[in-house]
Amino acid sequence: MTLRPVETWMTDMDGVLVHEEVPIPGATEFIDRLKASGRRFLVLTNNSIFTPRDLRARLLGSGIDVPESAIWTSALATAQFLGDQRPGGTAYVVGEAGLTTALHDVGYVMTDRDPDYVVLGETRTYSFEAITKAIRLVAAGARFIATNPDPSGPSQQGMLPATGSVAALISTATGRSPYFIGKPNPLMMRSALNRIEAHSETTAMVGDRMDTDVVSGLEAGLQTCLVLTGSTRREDVERFPYRPTRVFDSVADLVDLV
Numbered sequence: 380m381t382l383r384p385v386e387t388w389m390t391d392m393d394g395v396l397v398h399e400e401v402p403i404p405g406a407t408e409f410i411d412r413l414k415a416s417g418r419r420f421l422v423l424t425n426n427s428i429f430t431p432r433d434l435r436a437r438l439l440g441s442g443i444d445v446p447e448s449a450i451w452t453s454a455l456a457t458a459q460f461l462g463d464q465r466p467g468g469t470a471y472v473v474g475e476a477g478l479t480t481a482l483h484d485v486g487y488v489m490t491d492r493d494p495d496y497v498v499l500g501e502t503r504t505y506s507f508e509a510i511t512k513a514i515r516l517v518a519a520g521a522r523f524i525a526t527n528p529d530p531s532g533p534s535q536q537g538m539l540p541a542t543g544s545v546a547a548l549i550s551t552a553t554g555r556s557p558y559f560i561g562k563p564n565p566l567m568m569r570s571a572l573n574r575i576e577a578h579s580e581t582t583a584m585v586g587d588r589m590d591t592d593v594v595s596g597l598e599a600g601l602q603t604c605l606v607l608t609g610s611t612r613r614e615d616v617e618r619f620p621y622r623p624t625r626v627f628d629s630v631a632d633l634v635d636l637v
């Protein structure tokens with residue numbers, strides 16, 4: 380099989396470009412090369428806390444200059460999905476500005492009275508009251524959506540519970556499972572491709588996880604580039620039932636491929 384030349388790039392953020400706030404060597408050069416090439420690209424994240432503007436500011440603080448328009452989050456993908464599925468709908472939202480802003484922008488109304496959906500995203504301030512409300516609304520028939528299935532996330536102090544864990548709490552209480560939008564759902568990739576009008580067969584996805592970045596890139600028909608600066612070690616790769624197109628030590632090795 381010969382690979383088609385890569386015209387557009389997608390890259391995961393944490394573990395590829397940064398470790399939380401700390402830039403990974405080569406990330407700044409990779410992004411600068413993408414911008415200089417004039418090629419379309421997107422930086423993807425399953426984190427639904429922040430708006431693209433917030434994320435741009437955070438990345439800039441790490442010395443990585445990504446335009447707001449080149450950032451695609453699970454919150455944006457969720458809002459686009461709901462806007463397509465049920466235009467002008469209503470939602471009860473447990474989440475932060477990244478999610479509420481995205482839903483407002485597609486014309487959604489936030490309400491706790493008989494909403495079409497309960498939408499669960501990432502927050503650092505999950506309240507028992509809000510979760511109780513979400514449980515009651517799902518039990519009463521609201522459709523249950525979650526931005527991403529990640530069970531936990533990193534922080535300087537140690538592991539943090541993430542959206543997937545809170546979704547499990549609501550699922551256990553109600554017997555209803557959410558539809559997860561973020562990676563590994565290939566919907567996240569397809570919505571990103573649509574966003575920059577890219578074609579799957581000439582797009583590469585760069586990521587640090589086999590079970591999210593690589594599998595969702597693969598299922599969306601993209602070439603996949605695994606980097607070893609995140610959670611996957613080289614010896615782990617062959618244990619999965621699918622393979623990335625290529626494996627690189629880090630994003631620094633990708634600079635000259637743009």
Ligand SMILES: [Mg+2]
Nearest residue numbers: 391393394587
């Ligand atoms: Mg990652």
